[in-house]
Amino acid sequence: MKKFATWNVNSLAVRLPQVLDWLAANPVDALVLQETKLTDDKFPAAEFAAAGWQVQWFGQKTYNGVALISREPATDIAKNIAGFADEQARVIAGTVGGVRVIGGYFPNGQAPDSDKFVYKMAWLDGLRAWLQQQLAEHPQLVLMGDFNIAPEDRDVYDPVAWAGQIHCTPQEREHFQQLVGLGLTDAFRLFEQPPKSWSWWDYRNLAFRKNQGLRIDHILVSDALKPRVTACEIDKAPRRNERPSDHTPVVVTLDL
DNA sequence: ATGACCCATGTTATGGGA
Numbered sequence: 001m002k003k004f005a006t007w008n009v010n011s012l013a014v015r016l017p018q019v020l021d022w023l024a025a026n027p028v029d030a031l032v033l034q035e036t037k038l039t040d041d042k043f044p045a046a047e048f049a050a051a052g053w054q055v056q057w058f059g060q061k062t063y064n065g066v067a068l069i070s071r072e073p074a075t076d077i078a079k080n081i082a083g084f085a086d087e088q089a090r091v092i093a094g095t096v097g098g099v100r101v102i103g104g105y106f107p108n109g110q111a112p113d114s115d116k117f118v119y120k121m122a123w124l125d126g127l128r129a130w131l132q133q134q135l136a137e138h139p140q141l142v143l144m145g146d147f148n149i150a151p152e153d154r155d156v157y158d159p160v161a162w163a164g165q166i167h168c169t170p171q172e173r174e175h176f177q178q179l180v181g182l183g184l185t186d187a188f189r190l191f192e193q194p195p196k197s198w199s200w201w202d203y204r205n206l207a208f209r210k211n212q213g214l215r216i217d218h219i220l221v222s223d224a225l226k227p228r229v230t231a232c233e234i235d236k237a238p239r240r241n242e243r244p245s246d247h248t249p250v251v252v253t254l255d256l
Numbered sequence: 257a258t259g260a261c262c263c264a265t266g267t268t269a270t271g272g273g274a
Contacts, residue, residue, distance in 0.1 A: 062264055203261035
C-alpha cells in the first residue's frame with residue numbers, strides 16, 4: 001500500500017507546523033507542496049529531517065515554490081519543465097519507490113484576457129510535451145498539484161457564475177483533457193464522491209462555512225497505476241485549522 | 257456590491273492569489 005498526497009500550503013513559513021502535524025497523522029509515502037513562497041536558503045529542511053522526512057525543494061522569493069517530501073529518498077530529481085524555460089519555480093519531480101512523482105503549481109492565469117493567461121497556456125503546452133517523455137520513461141507516474149483548473153461544472157460551487165471565468169474556461173478544460181489524453185486518469189473520479197467536493201475555498205465571504213469552493217487540486221495517475229488505485233480523498237480537516245491554507249490536501253492510495 | 261481574506265513586501269499601500 002502506498003499513499004501520495006498534494007497540498008498547496010500558501011506559505012510554508014506560516015504553515016510549517018500544520019504540515020508537520022498533518023504528516024504525523026498521515027504518514028504518506030510522498031507529499032508535494034505548492035506555494036512554499038521561500039527562497040531555497042530559507043527552506044526548513046532541518047525541521048522535516050528531524051521528523052524523519054526526506055525533502056527536496058525548489059523555490060523563489062515571494063511567489064510559487066514547490067517541495068517533495070518523502071519517507072524514502074527520492075531519486076532522479078527534476079526541477080521545472082525540461083524544454084520550457086521558466087523564471088518561476090513551479091514543478092518538482094522525483095522517483096519514490098519506483099513511482100515517478102511529479103508535483104506542480106500550475107499558473108493561476110488571473111483572467112482569460114490577461115498576459116498571465118497566455119503564460120498559463122504556454123506553460124501547459126510545455127508541461128504536456130515533457131509529460132509525454134516522462135510517461136515513456138516512467139510508466140508508473142503520478143501527476144499531483146494545484147492545477148488551477150476546475151475540470152467540469154460539478155467541480156464548481158456555482159458553475160453559472162463561474163462560466164468562462166479563470167479556472168473554468170474551455171481552453172483550460174481542454175488542456176486538462178489533453179493531459180488525460182496522454183494516458184492519465186483523475187483518481188478522484190474513479191470513485192463515488194460526496195457531491196460538492198472541493199479542494200479550495202476562498203478566504204472571503206465565509207466560503208468554507210458555506211461550502212462554496214472549487215476542486216482545482218488534482219491527482220492524475222498513469223494507465224499502469226490506474227488499476228492499483230484503491231482510494232482518493234480530499235482531507236478537509238486542515239481547512240478547519242486556525243490560520244488555514246485556503247487549499248486542503250488530496251490523498252491517493254495505491255495497492256503497490 | 258467591481259466588497260468581504262490572507263500572504264509577502266524593507267509595507268503603513270500594493271500586487272497576487274483564485
